[in-house]
Amino acid sequence: MTAAAGHRAHPAGAGRRLVLAVDSGGSGLRVALARSGGAGDTAGQDAAADTAPAALGAALTSREPVRTGARGISARHLMEQLLPMARRLLDAGGAERLGAVAVGAAGLATLGDELRQDLPAALERELGVRRVALAADAVTAYTGALGPRAGVVVAAGTGMIAVGTDLGTWRRADGWGHLLGDCGGGAWIGRAGLEAALRALDGRAGGSTALLARAEEVFGPMRDLPAGLYPRSDRAAVLASFAPSVAALAGSDPVAAGILGAAARCIAESAAAVCPAGGAPLLALTGGLFKTGEPLLAPLRTELAALVPHAVPASAAGDPLAGALRIAADLADGRLALPRDDRMLSVVAEKPYPEIDGLKAP
Known part of the structure; x- marks a missing residue:
């Protein structure tokens, strides 16, 4: 990916960075900003072992679900809603640059082709960020609930999906929508x-x-x-x-x-x-x-x-937005341990950044 104008690489051991999290679901977007633990910050890593970073202020919300078109979930419509909220949060956060963005989206596994193709470049162009994680909402629900630990999370509201991992691969069951599945939701x-x-x-x-x-x-x-x-x-x-x-x-x-x-x-x-x-x-x-x-x-x-x-x-530690914050912070600090998957969790990250040399390319 081409670096955004003015964006410079952070050296290894750099301090805490701003990270942006997005939860896109059936009722619209929720967006929050936080600070990562900081690469090379042992205390920050220990503190982050079981919890997501605390959001800087209240999350912002939209009330319009992202539209779906012929290519799946619309990257353009998501960006139209996200950018005003992201810029408002970043203005309040000061002049710091974003270290990473994580987007959790309902339907990403089956309708996410356009997001995977178009969204990372759009986020780099508009926000100057070159580390982006795109996750199914089941993955952000899992991460918010359990963090990077082996297990299973059932996310049930209007629909129902179960997702599990041994930290090597993801497995999902149901989540096929109210006409074909979501049994028990x-x-x-x-x-x-x-x-x-x-x-x-x-x-x-x-x-x-x-x-x-x-x-x-x-x-x-x-x-x-x-x-x-x-x-x-x-x-x-x-x-x-x-x-x-x-x-x-x-x-x-x-x-x-x-x-x-x-x-x-x-x-x-x-x-x-x-x-x-x-x-x-x-x-x-x-x-x-x-x-x-x-x-x-x-x-x-x-x-x-x-x-x-x-x-x-186990009690769920947090919700899907907390999970997206956790993914963004871990990506920014080069310690994202969750398994990559083309449909469940894809990552775009520029190289070489010393603190993410071990990151697997999608």
Whole structure:
């Protein structure tokens, strides 16, 4: 890559650098700025062993999801949203140059061709940064939760994906979207609850009058729901909005309880598919779905104990934005230990920088 005007290489042992993290998802962008530990800073490296660097001030957000076109996720639309926020953060951070940028993006694994091709050059041109990591949102969720340690992370909100690593390779399970997968996620649970409501409306077996009553409180007459739901571009979010109602009824309605139990099995199966086989890998749960509490967590603990008994439960240390900050800081300091993968985590870094001589080129 061609160096941006005025950009100069930092010598080995240089101090802490500004790093920028981006979390791009279904609700828009979140952007944060932090300082890395600093190459050659042993104390900084020790402090960074288990946590992401602290953000400098509050994260900035946009409310518009990045568009997807014929070439996948639009690099141009992402940059249009990112640049004003990045420059605002950098202005507040002073005159320091950026050491690295990490972008975590939903859909990168399957729709990331344009980002991988166009975004690093655009970031160098506009922000003068030549160290860029592009990560699937599952990778930033993993890194925010566990850091560079072997294990498995389940990220569940509207959708559901499990990602695991032995620090040699990445493995993922599900995350195929609400039409083809995301089994056990919020949209899956909400759709199952609405199906049970419609079964009750029809008088078919497997219906729930409790779920029918609750669905009509939320959506109005159920006979009108398909006409209102199918044309919407946010169908997954609408379906997921009913998941808390299913969870709330699980204590008194056996159909709702059965849906939560089936969701727990789906989630545990995905975790088992990607969990490292040996040792005592860590296992963390992250995402808004788990805020539904014990109606889901109780059967999930049972299923996980049966399918991945060697995994050690761990609390998630941070969210995907924290994971992107961690990746950016480690990249800036030449100690990014996570495995590279064309679809899950690709890295562009200029050479030779003495502190990143050991960095594997993508």
